[in-house]
Amino acid sequence: MLNRTVKLSANGSIQVRGDIKRVIVRRSTSGFLMETDKNERVEAAQGDNFLFEKVSGVLTLTDLSGSENHIELILVASNEGDVSSAASAVDVANVAEMAKGLAAAAGSCEINTYAASAEGVMILSGLVENRRTAIVSTSGAIQVATSQGGNRFTVDGVLDHPASGELWAFGDSEILIEVMEYLN
Known part of the structure; x- marks a missing residue:
């Protein structure tokens, strides 16, 4: 792709x-x-x-x-x-389409949009216990970490997150991050 x-x-x-x-x-x-x-x-x-x-x-x-x-x-x-x-690699590239076609498979889903920031923005909360999985789609390269001060790795495109714990995003404020959480 x-x-x-x-x-x-x-x-x-x-x-x-x-x-x-x-x-x-x-x-x-x-x-x-x-x-x-x-x-x-x-x-x-x-x-x-x-x-x-x-x-x-x-x-x-x-x-x-x-x-x-x-x-x-x-x-x-x-x-x-x-x-x-x-094809999963194609479907997850477009969060909005995935929401339409696959949301029925989960109990429910939530879609949120965030703007990245240099200080970091929490895009997944560790307090959500009934999250099955989460799909993160970015409009550009960002860095993500499991805590605000944790080790970071780069994501540019789509990340399929296993849903446990927090996830923070760091980057330019013009970069948009779409997050779809599937809940049980």
């Missing part, structure tokens, strides 16, 4: 090249058109997840809003194993 951030000018278009089978729209300030070099077209917006019938070498993005559009995509190549809608 490849994260790609693009800026579309008003009514403009841009091409993204690669071996593209699936496109997940993590962020988009407005709607846009995606067209593959295999003549597949779809209007897209934030949270959408598309599996194309054919592998594309060129994906053209065209603004539909008439204003500047900032888009963050996850591109999944055809050689990255199973790219079906049930």
